Amino acid sequence: MTPATSSVSQPPLNTELPCTKEERRVELYNGNDVPTDPRFVNENTDLGTLNLNWREVDLPQKERTKHVHGLHPYLGKFIPQMVEVFLRKYFRAGQTVFDPFAGSGTTLIQSSELGIHSVGCDISAFNVLLANSKAKTYVMEEVEKDVYDILAKTRAISEPSLFESGSKTDPGEDTGNAYLQSWYAPQALRELLLYRNLIPNYRNQDILKIILSRSARSARLTTHFDLDFPKKPQTEPYYCCKHGRICTPVTTAFKFLQRYSRDTIKRIKQFSHCREDVDLRVIHGDSRFVNPGKIDGVITSPPYVGLIDYHEQHRYAYELLGLKDRSSDEIGPAFKGSSKAAKREYRQLISEVFINSLKYMPSGAPLIVIAGDRHSLYPTIAKTCNLEEVFVIKRHVNRRTGRRSGEFFESVFIWRK
Ligand SMILES: C[S@@+](CC[C@H](N)C(=O)[O-])C[C@H]1O[C@@H](n2cnc3c(N)ncnc32)[C@H](O)[C@@H]1O
Structure with a gap:
């Protein structure tokens, strides 16, 4: 059956919802x-x-x-x-x-x-983590405290000079993870791992994991125009067809952690104003x-x-967070x-x-x-x-x-x- 094309009875859609223009x-x-x-x-x-x-x-x-x-x-x-x-x-x-x-x-x-x-x-553990992070009801003051505290601690201990002087807390040295070692510049990986290792100290761990994953996605050694499924690490400057100039792969992750921390708080707050009190699982x-x-x-x-x-598109999160991989149970995967x-x-x-x-x-x-x-x-x-x-x-x-x-x-x- 195909839809009939009878006349439309409702007002048209506006660019901003709700909107009165x-x-x-x-x-x-x-x-x-x-x-x-x-x-x-x-x-x-x-x-x-x-x-x-x-x-x-x-x-x-x-x-x-x-x-x-x-x-x-x-x-x-x-x-x-x-x-x-x-x-x-x-x-x-x-x-x-x-x-x-x-x-x-x-x-x-x-x-x-x-x-x-x-x-x-x-079936994807990352998707469940993401959906759950969106769905939870948060105490905003607690979230803000956790999000900014972990950020400050990551910054304080990720300064390269600390590691140059031989600090034993450098997590970038011994990940033993080939994916992480090849897809991140050393300083970016150091920052991501420091942040990850601090997460267990906080109450709102899911939301911190999402900030970490989003930052890890942006901090990969990849071109700006192929963030969905990059094929191999991009370690040299390249011509970027998205920006129409020579771009350089990112070397740090901190700026992303900072940017997505602010953005996450803003989004959770916005949602808290329009959600109803429902059961959500x-x-x-x-x-x-x-x-x-x-x-x-x-x-x-x-x-x-x-x-x-669906698992592969968030591979960085699986590798960083050690999530269980159930890609063999995915229905209709590309592979x-x-x-x-x-x-x-x-x-x-x-x-x-x-x-x-x-x-x-x-x-x-x-x-x-x-x-x-x-x-x-x-x-x-x-x-x-x-x-x-x-x-x-x-x-x-x-x-x-x-x-x-x-x-x-x-x-x-x-x-x-
Ligand atoms: C098209 S996406 C759904 C997107 C969703 N509507 C949204 O807006 O985010 C299909 C989803 O099916 C999941 N999936 C694949 N096989 C599955 C299975 N056997 N059981 C449960 N989920 C599965 C994938 O992990 C993927 O997240």
């Missing part, structure tokens, strides 16, 4: 071309009137990565406003939504803004077998076949490719996840899946799971930067148990 509303209001404003969606909204083809001008990056959504880069995230549309349409405050592929926690964070309880599950596990408890429906974006290695056999296995495993999720939801409850289904695998998956199709919306995705540039379509499958 009437001129902008008028400019964007153009019949069916008006992108949906999530704030005006409710249970009575006709699915056929939804226009999810937001462009940068409709939904700027600042809004897509608002508050804790921008706590750490994550390739493969769906945009919070799209989740919001379906939460408003299908869920009520006090109900529980499940995301079996929780990733960076977008569904869970958006749900909490609307007073909806949520449970997430993910992230489980580290394989969604084929997890028990999320009683749920009222699912909203999720599964990994797609042969597209992304397995998209051969016929890979697609067959993918269909089977995704079906197992949905069949497991369906056990915990009432008959008639929604299962909403957002996927760039270029191999048309999802209609078969729906059949295997005995799901009733309610609607399918095609969405035009307009990407902007780096290796993520290029346009494509993704589908929103709305099914019912």
Whole structure:
């Protein structure tokens, strides 16, 4: 089924949410071309009137990565406003939504803004750490104290002169970790390891681990234009196509620790003003077998076949924090490719996840899946799971930067148990 193109009943989306610029509303209001404003969606909204083809001008990056959504880069995230549309349409405050592929926690964070309880599950320990860090309720004074104290201590003991005089506390000397030794300049690694070793002394350890990971991502010996999946360490100056000049690989990490400390505090504070008091849980596990408890429906974006290695994209965090690697349980990783056999296995495993999720939801409850289904695998998956199709919306995705540039379509499958 394809969406009908009947007239749009809600005001258009503004660049800033919430926003009252009437001129902008008028400019964007153009019949069916008006992108949906999530704030005006409710249970009575006709699915056929939804226009999810937001462009940068409709939904700027600042809004897509608002508050804790921008706590750490994550390739493969769906945009919070799209989740919001379906939460408003299908869920009520006090109900529980499940995301079996929780990733960076977008569904869970958006749900909490609307007073909806949520449970997430993910196979990647780093993603669970990230989602949990976003989800926690913090005592802000404590967080600020921890964040600035560890920063000050790291600065005090990471001065190169200390190590030149033969200090025994230099952690950069004996990591024994080939990945860390090859991807960081000596001073950057020293600073990261000092910070990491201090973390156990603090209460808000998860948030410190996220600041450390984000800094470690930026401090790698890599080019500015290939931060997602750099192939080999960049140790010499290089021509940077992002900045149009010769750039030099970074040698220290402290400036990132400093920058992301401030940014993290700002984002947590922003989120604390719009979250409701809800139950929010992230489980580290394989969604084929997890028990999320009683749920009222699912909203999720599964990994797609042969597209992304979800553990690998945060490899620096696994190496630094010693996180458990469960990449062999990842569904559809890039390293397995998209051969016929890979697609067959993918269909089977995704079906197992949905069949497991369906056990915990009432008959008639929604299962909403957002996927760039270029191999048309999802209609078969729906059949295997005995799901009733309610609607399918095609969405035009307009990407902007780096290796993520290029346009494509993704589908929103709305099914019912
Ligand atoms: C497309 S991403 C989800 C992104 C998420 N919607 C967000 O906005 O951050 C898919 C996620 O599925 C996870 N995943 C892959 N196989 C899994 C499995 N067997 N069980 C649970 N999660 C799995 C990956 O680790 C990845 O985080």
